[in-house]
Amino acid sequence: MYTFSSRLKTFAVILMVLGILGIGYSFFTAPKTIEDVEKILKEQEDHHGGHGAASHHPDATAATTQEVHAPEANQKNATDHVIHDNQDHAENIEKHTTGSVDEPVTHNADTTQNMAADQDVHDNVAHTEMGQNHAADAHGHDAHAGETAEEHAAHAHEGHDAHADHAAHQKHLEHVLHQLQNKPWAAVYVACIFFMLISLGVLAFYAIQYAAQAGWSPMLFRVMEGITAYLLPGSIIFFVLLLCACFHIGHNGLFVWMDKDVVAHDHLIQGKSGYLNIPFFLIRAVIFLAGWNLYRFLSRRNSIANDDANDDSLYKKTFKMSAAFLVFFIVTESIMSWDWIMSVDPHWYSTLFGWYVFASFFVSGITTIAMITIYLKSKGYLEYVNTSHLHDLAKFMFGISIFWTYLWFSQFMLMWYANIPEEVTYFVTRIEKYNLPFFGMLAMNFVFPVLILLNTDFKRLTWIVVMAGIVILCGHYIDFFNMIMPATVGDQWFIGAGEIGAILFFLGLFIFVVFTALTKAPLMLKRNPYLEESKHFHY
Amino acid sequence: MSNKVLHVLYNDDDVLMDAVKKTRAAHHHIEEIYTPFPVHGLDKAMGLEPTRIAITSFLYGLVGLSVAVTMMRFIMIIDWPQDIGGKPSFSYIQNMPAFVPVMFEMTVFFAAHLMVITFYMRSKLWPFKKAENPDVRTTDDHFLMEIAAHGDVDQLVSFFENTGAVEIKVIEKH
Numbered sequence: 001m002y003t004f005s006s007r008l009k010t011f012a013v014i015l016m017v018l019g020i021l022g023i024g025y026s027f028f029t030a031p032k033t034i035e036d037v038e039k040i041l042k043e044q045e046d047h048h049g050g051h052g053a054a055s056h057h058p059d060a061t062a063a064t065t066q067e068v069h070a071p072e073a074n075q076k077n078a079t080d081h082v083i084h085d086n087q088d089h090a091e092n093i094e095k096h097t098t099g100s101v102d103e104p105v106t107h108n109a110d111t112t113q114n115m116a117a118d119q120d121v122h123d124n125v126a127h128t129e130m131g132q133n134h135a136a137d138a139h140g141h142d143a144h145a146g147e148t149a150e151e152h153a154a155h156a157h158e159g160h161d162a163h164a165d166h167a168a169h170q171k172h173l174e175h176v177l178h179q180l181q182n183k184p185w186a187a188v189y190v191a192c193i194f195f196m197l198i199s200l201g202v203l204a205f206y207a208i209q210y211a212a213q214a215g216w217s218p219m220l221f222r223v224m225e226g227i228t229a230y231l232l233p234g235s236i237i238f239f240v241l242l243l244c245a246c247f248h249i250g251h252n253g254l255f256v257w258m259d260k261d262v263v264a265h266d267h268l269i270q271g272k273s274g275y276l277n278i279p280f281f282l283i284r285a286v287i288f289l290a291g292w293n294l295y296r297f298l299s300r301r302n303s304i305a306n307d308d309a310n311d312d313s314l315y316k317k318t319f320k321m322s323a324a325f326l327v328f329f330i331v332t333e334s335i336m337s338w339d340w341i342m343s344v345d346p347h348w349y350s351t352l353f354g355w356y357v358f359a360s361f362f363v364s365g366i367t368t369i370a371m372i373t374i375y376l377k378s379k380g381y382l383e384y385v386n387t388s389h390l391h392d393l394a395k396f397m398f399g400i401s402i403f404w405t406y407l408w409f410s411q412f413m414l415m416w417y418a419n420i421p422e423e424v425t426y427f428v429t430r431i432e433k434y435n436l437p438f439f440g441m442l443a444m445n446f447v448f449p450v451l452i453l454l455n456t457d458f459k460r461l462t463w464i465v466v467m468a469g470i471v472i473l474c475g476h477y478i479d480f481f482n483m484i485m486p487a488t489v490g491d492q493w494f495i496g497a498g499e500i501g502a503i504l505f506f507l508g509l510f511i512f513v514v515f516t517a518l519t520k521a522p523l524m525l526k527r528n529p530y531l532e533e534s535k536h537f538h539y
Numbered sequence: 540m541s542n543k544v545l546h547v548l549y550n551d552d553d554v555l556m557d558a559v560k561k562t563r564a565a566h567h568h569i570e571e572i573y574t575p576f577p578v579h580g581l582d583k584a585m586g587l588e589p590t591r592i593a594i595t596s597f598l599y600g601l602v603g604l605s606v607a608v609t610m611m612r613f614i615m616i617i618d619w620p621q622d623i624g625g626k627p628s629f630s631y632i633q634n635m636p637a638f639v640p641v642m643f644e645m646t647v648f649f650a651a652h653l654m655v656i657t658f659y660m661r662s663k664l665w666p667f668k669k670a671e672n673p674d675v676r677t678t679d680d681h682f683l684m685e686i687a688a689h690g691d692v693d694q695l696v697s698f699f700e701n702t703g704a705v706e707i708k709v710i711e712k713h
Contacts, residue, residue: 413636419625454597 002381002518008511015508022501026184027250029497034170037177179492181251186488189241189254191502193340194361194480195510196234201365202227203296204329204358210299210322215533216392219384222523223373225303227365228296229517230510235289242285242340246278254488257346269346276343284339288332295325307526315529333358341480344487348426350415356407357483363400363445364476367469369393372514374462381523387460388539394459397472398449404476405446430482433491437478444475477503543688544570546673547699548681548706552578555682558702559584562686565698570685573677592661596654603649607642673710681705 031037206224209217244252248259256262257269257276269276299318306314334354342353350356370393376382415423430438448471458464485493525531549555555578562569569585582589612631615638620628627633659665677683688695688709696707 409636409639413639416636456593 001521002376002515002523004515004519005379008515012508012511012515015504015511017508019501019503019505019508022497023184023188023505024501026187026496026498026501030184030251031177031180034173034177037173037180040180041173041176176492178251178253179489182253182488183492183494184498185241185244185250185252185254186484187498187502189245189488190477190480190484190499191506192234192238192241193484194364194477195230195506196238197357197361197480198364198368198510199228199230199234200292200333201358201361201363202369203231203292203365204326204333204362205365205369206299207295207322207325207329210319211326213319213530215530216389216537217534218525218528218530219382219389219534219537220369220373220393221303221525221528222518222521223376223382224369225300225521226514226518227368227372228300230513231296232293233509233513234506235293239285239289242282246282254484255343255346256487257343272346276346281339284335288336291325291328291332295321295328299325303525304521306528307522309527312527312529315527330358341483344484345426348423350411350423350426352407352411356404356411359400359404359407360476360479363397363404364473366393366396366400367472370397370465371469371473374466376518376523378462384524384535386538388537390462390465391456391459391539394453394465394468397465397468398453398459401445401449401453401472405442408442408445426486429486429490434482434486434493437482441475441478441482444471445479448472448475542712543692544710544712545684545686545688545692545695545699546706546708546710547684547686547702547704548674548676548708549684549703550681550705551703552581552682554703555684556581556584558684558699558704561702562684562699567695567698568687570687572685573673573683575678575680575682578682592654592658595657596650599653599657600646600650602653603646604642606649607638607645611638611641 031040202224206221206228208214209221209224244250245254246258253259257272258278263269263273298321302314302318302321306318337354337357341357342349370390373382373385373393374390377385412427415427418424449468452464452468453459481493481495481499528534547558549558552574555572555574559569559572559581563584563586572581572585574581608631615634616628616631622628626637631638672678673685674681674683686695686699692709696709699707
């Protein structure tokens with residue numbers, strides 16, 4: 001039996017306390033009113049001397065634009081601008097026409113849109129380069145039909161001239177206020193879903209090992225069961241967060257489609273409201289979370305009961321259950337990714353998104369198994385686990401990392417290549433505003449593991465696997481960060497007290513729950529048809 | 540000067556493995572072992588060096604990647620940077636996503652094919668090569684160990700009789 005070392009327990013508690021302090025601080029310092037936002041933007045302006053001023057003075061905007069872009073005025077950057085200006089310009093026109101036809105939209109429908117100030121900067125460039133063609137093009141996507149293209153273009157241009165207007169400034173401030181109020185919520189949400197999905201990834205891996213009748217892994221089943229113990233507390237906290245978002249508790253505006261004012265002015269979201277509505281959303285969440293936790297509960301119960309059984313009937317039951325769970329899992333996982341991750345960008349859609357999210361948390365889950373196995377082995381608890389088991393886990397880390405990259409690239413490249421405005425905005429925002437995290441995670445999740453875990457001998461060295469594991473886990477946290485943040489906080493992102501606090505809190509909770517669960521049952525199964533094979537597994 | 544070798548035949552791979560271990564322990568030099576199929580762990584028991592073919596493959600992959608990058612950079616960016624459907628041909632990095640499929644395939648192509656060719660060359664395999672089979676049964680159901688015979692041949696033969704050999708032949712090799 002494993003005993004939870006008191007030092008590790010203290011460490012987990014310290015992490016949780018520090019995490020709560022960080023989360024509390026970020027909630028406490030989030031701006032409450034528009035005046036706060038104005039102050040914050042003033043400060044930013046003093047620091048960077050940039051965008052804040054632009055929205056006040058249209059003339060100054062042009063000047064700033066030239067200053068900002070002058071040093072980069074080579075061919076390469078010019079195209080960059082053409083691409084994204086095109087984009088921003090179309091969006092902006094849509095926004096302005098909306099504003100002029102209907103009553104002013106308070107909360108911008110598409111939160112992935114850049115700050116109004118930024119749009120000013122780029123729009124001016126777009127104007128000089130693009131002229132009226134794009135205004136006319138954008139008309140094709142505009143929901144407000146009934147006017148001719150010329151009229152639309154005229155409207156759009158008037159809109160630009162009116163940027164100096166106080167109303168536009170107020171709108172911008174309100175937009176930033178929403179982003180800043182979302183920030184602490186988004187930080188908690190990302191960390192919460194990340195750790196919950198790690199646990200789910202391990203559960204899927206466990207079910208696969210059962211269903212595939214793997215001969216090497218029964219030695220690690222108890223470790224996996226320990227990790228999946230986090231699924232229940234993790235999903236309860238996660239569900240509470242979803243409720244907070246659904247009922248707008250504490251300015252939680254993570255899901256913009258839940259805002260009735262926004263939906264009233266957004267034809268695209270209206271069209272999706274048959275699927276994206278709060279009751280159905282919550283029902284789906286309950287079914288998914290309940291289904292996963294049910295399998296986890298039953299398989300764990302069978303696994304412990306099987307230790308004292310006289311025949312293999314419980315094993316067979318778990319085998320059948322695992323196969324059924326995997327079917328349920330792959331369907332719910334896909335829908336889950338649309339609901340909880342893709343719907344923060346309700347204007348955007350991608351068909352392979354579910355697989356992409358799956359690969360991300362699956363590789364994180366396998367990495368977690370490897371790291372906890374190494375820890376327990378180093379403490380002398382896993383007698384029969386040898387370097388071959390480690391080697392197999394490292395191979396999975398390596399392979400699924402490449403699989404993740406394959407899906408990431410397939411999603412990115414198809415949209416980049418076709419460059420259709422309504423879907424490419426997703427990547428434009430990320431490349432413009434999240435350049436380092438967006439491409440940094442590619443280095444962490446692909447280049448590093450591929451180069452380090454390619455070597456057979458390296459896959460057997462614990463310190464290499466631990467190092468690669470830490471990089472992979474950090475990389476996939478950033479992956480989830482990149483999926484959620486651009487839509488909820490936009491360019492106000494920062495990895496500060498709130499984000500780090502949330503990671504520490506959930507890490508502490510994760511360690512606490514997982515290692516407590518590990519003490520509940522012997523770390524090695526007593527009976528399993530593949531137990532002997534697993535004991536003597538060598539590669 | 541003629542050279543004597545022993546051809547020791549076995550009909551079971553477990554017996555063969557045991558015999559290899561005993562032979563190594565008695566410090567007799569194993570020239571070669573012929574088996575009809577791969578015997579797991581035989582190379583370790585014989586004390587053969589691990590293969591370096593994976594390393595060559597990695598290097599060939601890097602060559603393939605460089606070839607792909609150099610080729611496409613020259614053709615698409617330097618030599619004739621056309622505007623093809625609005626793709627940014629201003630620099631390699633800007634149009635890189637479109638080149639990745641080719642980069643990937645070229646890497647795999649070079650890594651795989653050059654590794655196979657390396658294998659053929661190192662193993663001296665080619666069409667019309669004369670087969671070096673000492674006994675036709677080794678391609679079907681027998682295992683043959685070839686031992687260099689120095690000194691007392693009779694003593695050597697009796698040593699191998701004790702290892703479970705089904706047949707021992709002393710052969711003059713030129």
